[in-house]
Amino acid sequence: MTTNDWIEQAVTTAVAAVADELDAFSRDLHAHPEVGFREFRSVRAIGDLLARHGLDLETGVGGIPTAFRSRIGSSQGPQVVVTAEYDALPGVGHGCGHNVIAASSIGAFLALAPLVADGRLPGGVTLLGTPAEEGGGGKELLIQAGAFDGFDASVMIHPGAVDAAAVVANAKRQVVATFTGATAHAAANPHLGRNALDAAVTAYQAIAQLRQHIVDTDRVHGVFLEAGTRPNIVPERAVLEFFLRSRSVDSLLALSRRVENAFRGAALAADVEVDVAWDTEPIYLPHRLNRVLAERFSERSAPRRSVVVAVEDTGQPAGSTDVGNVSQLLPTIQPIVAIGAPDIPGHSRERADSTLTPDGRRAILDSATALALTAADVLVDDDLRAAAWAEFRAAGEPVRVGDLVPLAPWPTFPTE
Structure with a gap:
């Protein structure tokens, strides 16, 4: 059995084993939406899920009460960060599908954890909880706190209307x-x-x-x-x-x-x-696309998704995300995974409810599997890492918000 074959088999089996837990977790977040920097119950639910699998959760990362981190493996060698979002929209709930994002990222981390812990995969994997994407720029605050330093790649997915391994963000x-x-x-x-x-x-x-x-x-x-x-x-x-x-x-x-x-x-x-x-809230930077990682995600998704576009950049208007800030520091992907009909608008109750359908469950499992396999490839494939970094550097040096404009004031965080 080749390296690729045993990793595929191990990850697929691991995701299938936690499928019901991931779906239940996503439904629980949908039923209890919390807005940015107030995701206290959501973080506890994530901690409980990881604890059932023998994994610890560190909360308060970077001085942000609802940011968290769980690490597995060695601090030596290649490093991948799997980011999770879990904040909701006021009045709409999880109309941006962050319950699916969190479930997918947790699923990928759970699939990778035993492979990294026993040394079958080199290096380390970190699950990083990033609050307040919908307003507050949790990832930018974590960047300022150094939480994104030392990684070779950052990966996560986002629900949407189509399957696309890379999309622009303004x-x-x-x-x-x-x-x-x-x-x-x-x-x-x-x-x-x-x-x-x-x-x-x-x-x-x-x-x-x-x-x-x-x-x-x-x-x-x-x-x-x-x-x-x-x-x-x-x-x-x-x-x-x-x-x-x-x-x-x-x-x-x-x-x-x-x-x-x-x-x-x-x-x-x-x-x-x-x-x-x-800028009373952090600036969101544009997404620096990394086609090398996007195309690898596309390859890893192909057996499960009928249509995966390698890179989608149509020149049409786009939304914004603090993932863009991460992408300006290291090779980063945020593929879009289709859920429901293509005409379901984002930031709507219809989008939130679509995450509860069989299509939503399938998106979680497909995404967790493809994210885990892509992250595993980053850990084991020296050529992939080198190519991803070469593409990143070809677009310019790393960019930080503080290099461009004065930083937004550090927020005062709510208590539970």
């Missing part, structure tokens, strides 16, 4: 504009007031007009957080929050300048003050 940053004017009686003496809401509306409209003159892959979308208190009081305070997305950091920064001009121009027009606060 850079993203956040901005909050606070307009401050002066109150007055809106009927008796409005001339004495300075209307902050007028400024916010003008800014919103200016940014809406800006959308006609940006590239198709850029996105600017925002909401009013505050807009006054009563109709008969000239609003002295109005607050807007926007997300900006772009294919590259340079184009994101250029877009940022244009958006800030809209805020400041609107304040000038309304004769009010404006405070523009960038």
Whole structure:
């Protein structure tokens, strides 16, 4: 039996043995969704699952209460990190399928653990729990804490509409504009007031007009957080929050300048003050694709998935993820695994419920198997590691957020 054959057999058998546990765990997370940095119950559930298999869980990694780590194998030799997400969306629950992500990553780790522990696979494997992907940038905070240092590859999957071994992700940053004017009686003496809401509306409209003159892959979308208190009081305070997305950091920064001009121009027009606060949450960097690892994942998925696209980069608009920050430091993949009908929208209750179907269970098992096999290949295949790193370095040096813009303030984490 070749090395490839016995690894395939061992991993496939191990994933099948924990199939019911992984499905039950995914359903449990779906039934008890927790938003970013509040995933206390979810982390306990993960710890309980690992404990049943004799594995320890270290919580509070990087000073983040709901970040965790479990390590197996040697600190010498090649190293792979399998990342897990488990936060939910407010009001929607697991509408981004993070319950499937966590179950798949745990399944891959459980399949690899005995092979690494007894030395049949060299090096080490780490399961790293990364909270608050939906807002808060848990991976970026863990990068700053050094939790991603020393690895040869980072792997995880994400549910979606199609099977794709690699997809682009845009850079993203956040901005909050606070307009401050002066109150007055809106009927008796409005001339004495300075209307902050007028400024916010003008800014919103200016940014809406800006959308006609940006590239198709850029996105600017925002909401009013505050807009006054009563109709008969000239609003002295109005607050807007926007997300900006772009294919590259340079184009994101250029877009940022244009958006800030809209805020400041609107304040000038309304004769009010404006405070523009960038990046109260970490910036998400664009995903640096690694086709070498993506194609290996595609090969490892092929026996189980009918269609696996090696690399999908259609030039269409894309979302953003803090996996992008990891991909700027080391070879990284986040394949998409199809669940349900292609027209199920992301961040929806329909997407959340699709994870409970037989298709959702199959996605967990297929993903856990392909992730484990890809990670095993990284550990045993010197040429694969070298090629992955060569492709990474061909795209440039590692990039950290702090090299580009001032870091977001370190958050104050909630307690349970």
